[in-house]
Amino acid sequence: MLMAHPAVLEELLRRYEELRARYGGGDEGLSRSLEDVTYTLCVSTGTRDIAAALVVAREQLQRSAPRAKTPASASVPA
Numbered sequence: 001m002l003m004a005h006p007a008v009l010e011e012l013l014r015r016y017e018e019l020r021a022r023y024g025g026g027d028e029g030l031s032r033s034l035e036d037v038t039y040t041l042c043v044s045t046g047t048r049d050i051a052a053a054l055v056v057a058r059e060q061l062q063r064s065a066p067r068a069k070t071p072a073s074a075s076v077p078a
Contacts, residue, residue, distance in 0.1 A: 004044040006064040009057045012041050016054075 004012075019034040038050050045056035 003060060004057075006061055009044065009061055012037060012044060013054070013057055013061075016041060016050075 015037045016034075019030065019037060023030055023034055025031070038053075041050065041053040041057060042048060045053045045060070047053040047056055
């Protein structure tokens with residue numbers, strides 16, 4: 001399966017969370033934007049609902065985060 005670039009997922013998650021926080025049900029433009037970002041998150045993560053898309057996106061971001069490397073001297077016994 002193709003995976004979205006981490007920067008794309010970060011932006012989609014940011015937009016989704018922002019729109020959800022502002023969503024009140026009465027603003028047609030806001031509602032459409034929320035539908036669009038929800039759809040894009042689902043497509044980007046290969047899921048069919050937003051709850052699963054959020055879990056998958058966050059897991060993918062966590063896996064793609066740079067790992068802290070231990071110093072070479074710490075991994076070689078003295």
